[in-house]
Amino acid sequence: MSNQPTWEEIVNLREILKETNVQYWLNENLFTFPWWFLLITMILFWVIWWIIVDKSKLMEILLYGIMATVIVILLDVIGVSLMLWGYPNMLTPLIPPIFAIDVGHLPVLYMALYQYFPSWKSFLAAMIIAAFVFAFIFEPFTVWLGIYELNNWKYIYSFPIYILIGVFLKWLLIKVKCLESYSSSQ
Known part of the structure; x- marks a missing residue:
């Protein structure tokens, strides 16, 4: 047997x-404080984004944001499944594990950086600062709130991942735009 x-x-x-x-x-x-925090900040991020987004580049910026969302959700599901981290407090008991951050905070942050820092040099500098804030300030803050817990993970691991996501997506979108431009000129 x-x-x-x-x-x-x-x-x-x-x-x-x-x-x-x-x-x-x-x-x-x-309806706990962390639940309200996640709900309100997710809504605020999207409202602020809608106010500040360059609507003449809406499709391009949304594509960047959707790709960021897919990557963030994928990495989050992998991390939770491997017990690297967990979420004691969530908006919903459904997947993705931390809906507000995976579909709200991070994509909006990535889209804002993509929009406001078009050159590689400024984008990289902004991405490094944003990754630092997210990995070493926001993540510990969510741990303190009881939203996020580290099991077999350290904040330092998140730092390069945040940067790589942004850089990879900017590179990919530039390639897609070049392909689109080339195809439309044919």
């Missing part, structure tokens, strides 16, 4: 985990 779990056992455990997660969220998260 094997000690290997069957798919049915895994599904049953996932069902128990889902129910436990929802009950925890309803009893420990919903």
Whole structure:
């Protein structure tokens, strides 16, 4: 007899985990200060972004933001799945684990940097400063609020990742724009 779990056992455990997660969220998260903080700041980020975004470049900036969102969600799901970090307080008990930050704070920050720092030199400087603020100020602040916890992760690991996401996406979007420009001139 094997000690290997069957798919049915895994599904049953996932069902128990889902129910436990929802009950925890309803009893420990919903309408608490961290929950309100996440909700209000996510909405504020998007409202401020809508006010300041260059609407003549809306499609380009949104594409950058959507790509940032996809990468951030993917990395977050991987990190949570590998137990590198977790979120004791969330807006919803659903995936992505920290919806407000993955779909609100980070994409808006990336889009603002992309819009306001068009040259590589200014973008890199702004990206380094933003990554520093996010890794060494915002992440510890969310730990203090009980929103985020580090399991097998350190703030220093986040710092280069924030930079790489922004730089990769700027490079990719420049390539896409060149391809589009080349294709339309044919």
